[in-house]
Amino acid sequence: MTQRRAAVAVAFAFASAGLLLGAACTRGRGSDTASSTTSPPPSTSTTATVPTTTTAAPPVRGVKLTEVAAVTQPTAMAVRADDPALYVAEKTGFVRRLVGFKPEPRPVIDVSANLTLGSEQGLLGLAFSPDGRFLYIDYTDRNGDTHIDEHDMTAPATPLRRLLFVDQPYANHNGGQLAFGPDGLLYIALGDGGSGNDPHNNAQNLGVLLGKILRIDPRPDGNLPYRIPADNPFAGQAGKRGEIWAYGLRNPWRFSFDRTTNDMWIADVGQGAEEEIDLDPAPPDGGHNYEWPLQEGTQRLKGDRPAGGVPPVYEYSHDGGNCSVTGGYAYRGKALRGFEGMYFFADYCGGKLMGLRNGKAEDLHVDIASPASFGQDADGEVYALSLKGSIYRLDPK
Numbered sequence: 001m002t003q004r005r006a007a008v009a010v011a012f013a014f015a016s017a018g019l020l021l022g023a024a025c026t027r028g029r030g031s032d033t034a035s036s037t038t039s040p041p042p043s044t045s046t047t048a049t050v051p052t053t054t055t056a057a058p059p060v061r062g063v064k065l066t067e068v069a070a071v072t073q074p075t076a077m078a079v080r081a082d083d084p085a086l087y088v089a090e091k092t093g094f095v096r097r098l099v100g101f102k103p104e105p106r107p108v109i110d111v112s113a114n115l116t117l118g119s120e121q122g123l124l125g126l127a128f129s130p131d132g133r134f135l136y137i138d139y140t141d142r143n144g145d146t147h148i149d150e151h152d153m154t155a156p157a158t159p160l161r162r163l164l165f166v167d168q169p170y171a172n173h174n175g176g177q178l179a180f181g182p183d184g185l186l187y188i189a190l191g192d193g194g195s196g197n198d199p200h201n202n203a204q205n206l207g208v209l210l211g212k213i214l215r216i217d218p219r220p221d222g223n224l225p226y227r228i229p230a231d232n233p234f235a236g237q238a239g240k241r242g243e244i245w246a247y248g249l250r251n252p253w254r255f256s257f258d259r260t261t262n263d264m265w266i267a268d269v270g271q272g273a274e275e276e277i278d279l280d281p282a283p284p285d286g287g288h289n290y291e292w293p294l295q296e297g298t299q300r301l302k303g304d305r306p307a308g309g310v311p312p313v314y315e316y317s318h319d320g321g322n323c324s325v326t327g328g329y330a331y332r333g334k335a336l337r338g339f340e341g342m343y344f345f346a347d348y349c350g351g352k353l354m355g356l357r358n359g360k361a362e363d364l365h366v367d368i369a370s371p372a373s374f375g376q377d378a379d380g381e382v383y384a385l386s387l388k389g390s391i392y393r394l395d396p397k
């Protein structure tokens with residue numbers, strides 16, 4: 001499926017360019033022989049089905065970008081129930097409310113005094129509780145450690161409530177995505193802690209939170225800041241963290257749920273060679289091992305494939321200037337007829353908008369400067385966020 005030439009020099013060049021997203025940060029593996037594994041498309045996935053539209057209108061000719069807003073270094077976007085505004089996280093520590101795509105002068109949240117701002121650090125994610133009352137943010141503090149805090153939208157003067165603190169051994173691979181699933185629970189992305197080749201083997205260690213996606217009920221339980229759902233895959237198992245939903249991840253910077261099918265899409269940033277997109281088909285059942293650092297994509301890195309490991313549904317190499325996958329959304333809006341169910345993503349360095357469907361990705365011939373993230377509004381329309389400061393809506397060409 002992919003070319004297998006190591007792109008170490010290219011990777012280093014981009015790594016020095018102030019990357020946000022945890023691209024290559026270590027030596028290549030020389031003449032490693034790639035695993036013979038292939039990564040077949042999920043034959044039973046609901047994403048393989050393209051729903052027909054209810055109208056007879058023809059598909060649109062293509063996608064173009066419309067710049068709708070200008071902010072500072074946007075890293076994430078969210079919408080809130082019964083609120084027409086868009087909420088944007090700025091890497092520098094502000095959550096902005098955009099009304100009619102115009103940022104309000106006062107930020108909703110300001111954690112700018114409590115941040116480190118290395119390339120993969122800062123304010124990295126935000127998500128609203130399904131009822132819109134609470135806003136959750138993910139940021140790295142002055143020591144580079146991860147905080148996930150809760151803000152009560154109905155009591156804005158109340159200090160942030162600390163939900164989760166995770167010590168980060170290195171500056172890179174902090175994850176950052178927050179999203180509520182179709183089950184109403186909060187999912188949290190955490191990278192492997194950083195450096196290269198996951199030196200502490202965090203991603204395969206079910207006793208630690210790094211290198212995972214977590215699933216929690218964020219409301220407190222007595223003195224406990226959150227609850228662990230009893231049906232989490234490792235809940236109640238000795239030596240394993242009950243918060244863990246998925247593991248074997250390097251830096252799952254962005255993940256999302258298909259709002260129609262509930263498929264879970266995970267874009268896991270690769271190291272020196274392969275960028276990967278993983279899929280937990282609906283109903284997502286969790287507990288899956290996405291194989292990092294034993295494998296990078298479908299290439300052998302530190303060991304054999306683990307029993308029950310799940311290879312990516314799509315991977316691409318660093319050839320041609322790619323460096324770091326930015327995951328997006330399966331399209332469920334109305335404007336882009338013919339794109340229903342297509343998973344939009346981009347590469348942070350390559351900058352091309354891509355669409356994945358039925359295991360195949362196509363170049364949509366749209367260039368985005370430094371695409372750090374994507375967003376989805378209440379209607380399912382999708383936005384691309386450029387770290388250079390623009391928010392673009394994906395519109396019909």
Ligand SMILES: [Ca+2]
Pocket residue numbers: 248268276290291292295296297310311312
């Ligand atoms: Ca993997």
